[in-house]
Amino acid sequence: KQEVTQIPAALSVPEGENLVLNCSFTDSAIYNLQWFRQDPGKGLTSLLLIQSSQREQTSGRLNASLDKSSGRSTLYIAASQPGDSATYLCAVSQEDNTDKLIFGTGTRLQVFP
Amino acid sequence: NAGVTQTPKFRILKIGQSMTLQCTQDMNHNYMYWYRQDPGMGLKLIYYSVGAGITDKGEVPNGYNVSRSTTEDFPLRLELAAPSQTSVYFCASTATGSGYTFGSGTRLTVV
Numbered sequence: 001k002q003e004v005t006q007i008p009a010a011l012s013v014p015e016g017e018n019l020v021l022n023c024s025f026t027d028s029a030i031y032n033l034q035w036f037r038q039d040p041g042k043g044l045t046s047l048l049l050i051q052s053s054q055r056e057q058t059s060g061r062l063n064a065s066l067d068k069s070s071g072r073s074t075l076y077i078a079a080s081q082p083g084d085s086a087t088y089l090c091a092v093s094q095e096d097n098t099d100k101l102i103f104g105t106g107t108r109l110q111v112f113p
Numbered sequence: 114n115a116g117v118t119q120t121p122k123f124r125i126l127k128i129g130q131s132m133t134l135q136c137t138q139d140m141n142h143n144y145m146y147w148y149r150q151d152p153g154m155g156l157k158l159i160y161y162s163v164g165a166g167i168t169d170k171g172e173v174p175n176g177y178n179v180s181r182s183t184t185e186d187f188p189l190r191l192e193l194a195a196p197s198q199t200s201v202y203f204c205a206s207t208a209t210g211s212g213y214t215f216g217s218g219t220r221l222t223v224v
Contacts, residue, residue, distance in 0.1 A: 004155070034212060043203060044156075046212035089155065098163060099144050099207050100171065103155035 002027045006090055006104035013111055019077040021107045023090030028068050034101065035064050035075050036089040044089065048075070052095075080111045115139050119204050119216035126194040126223045134189040134219050136204030142214070144207045145187040146171075147179065149200040150218075156203065162187055194223045 003026045013019060023033070032051050036044040048057045048064040050073070056065040063076040077084060087108045091101040120135045138145065143164045148156040148171075158171030162181040176198055178190040187206075191198060204216040 032210075036213075036215075043217040044205075044213070044215040046214070049212040051210070091156075098161060098169075099209065100146070100158055100161055101156070101213065103148075103157075105153065105155040 002030075002092065002094060002102045004090060004092055004102050004104035006088075006107050008107060009105070010108040011110070013080060013109075015080060015082060015111055015113050017080050017111075019080050019109070021075040021077070021088055021090075021109070023073040023075070023104055025071045025073075025092050025102075027094070028071050029095050030068065031093045031095045031099070033064075033066055033073050033090065033092050035062075035073075036091065038087045038089060038106070040086075047088075077109075080109075082111050082113055085110050117204055117206055117214050117216040119202075119219050121219060122217065123220050124222070126191075126221065128194060128196065128223060130194050131190070131192050132194070132221075134191070134202055134204070134221075136187045136189065136216060137185050138187075138204075138206040138214070139185065140206060140208070140214065141184060142206035142208045142211075143184065144209075145181065146205045146207075146213075147177070147187070147189045148203045148205065149173065150203060151200050159189065159202075191221075196223050199223045 035047045050066045061078040087106040089106045091103045117138045146161045147159040160179040202219045
């Protein structure tokens with residue numbers, strides 16, 4: 001059974017720092033991996049999607065990498081800002097043509113001025 | 114585009130009552146999903162659909178039912194509500210190879 005783990009569970013950093021959030025999964029037979037942002041009391045916003053054949057994706061200050069064979073992904077946030085404060089969720093889908101996602105429990109990030 | 118629209122946003126139910134959570138998407142996505150999120154936990158899949166007329170159980174389907182009569186709509190039915198169903202419910206949709214689009218959620222309390 002696929003399990004997704006995110007470390008750390010919470011992170012508090014000063015503004016301007018570069019951050020790395022980690023995600024690991026137990027079954028390497030994934031179809032894709034997605035990173036989401038969730039603000040308190042809100043829905044999820046898709047940040048980056050990495051297909052299983054890709055190594056990384058970039059969007060602005062965000063860069064996500066995927067090492068499928070080792071079951072790991074990292075989300076790199078450059079020059080963090082208070083507006084980046086949110087919970088970041090990692091999720092994987094399997095190679096079963098359903099696109100169902102298995103989620104980690106998230107990393108709660110606080111960036112203070 | 115509106116994306117994924119969920120109603121209601123909040124609801125309080127008494128034990129044993131029933132209700133339907135509505136979900137509509139206007140992106141012509143084939144795949145639709147219902148997840149629940151409990152405090153401090155990741156999202157868990159309740160039911161999903163890969164197209165109109167096709168539904169299947171996810172990880173936590175007990176106490177729920179769904180239907181998918183059209184591409185746009187994917188309602189979630191709660192029968193005989195129980196306190197264990199107190200949660201935040203998210204509907205989502207996607208097309209193959211694309212990222213997910215989530216609704217804003219329904220916060221349900223069963224008392």
